[in-house]
Amino acid sequence: MNYNFDIVIAQELGVNAAIVINNLQFWIEKNEANGRHFHDDRYWTYNSMKAWKELFPFWTERQIRKTLEDLVEKSIIIKGNYNQVKYDRTLWYSFSDYGISVLHICQIEVTGMSNLYQI
Secondary structure, eight states, X not given: OOOOOOHHHHHHHOHHHHHHHHXXXXXXXXXXXXXXXXXXXEEOEEEOHHHHHHHOTTSOHHHHHHHHHXXXXXXXXXXXXXXXXXXXXXXXXXXXXXXXXXXXXXXXXXXXXXXXXXX
């Protein structure tokens, strides 16, 4: 499996955060395209810790949890629980309004940088 990330986000938030953000973006955009997992005026994605670990086998559960918690603390993402079964503690994640603006600014910076290298 290949892992991608935005270098501007990696410079600002770290490589681990950039990798997780890229993964969240993919799944949230896919859910939006399919009209799935829309709650509280935004699209969400979710994973159990076991699933996160399978996606990122090079990280420990602690590293994954820490990366997600850091993104929540920095208000890049928000977490929720929209599980149908009350005892299911699987966390759901979406981008905060601030997080969306940060991602937008980073995309503009990358576009600006790529224009510098055009002949």
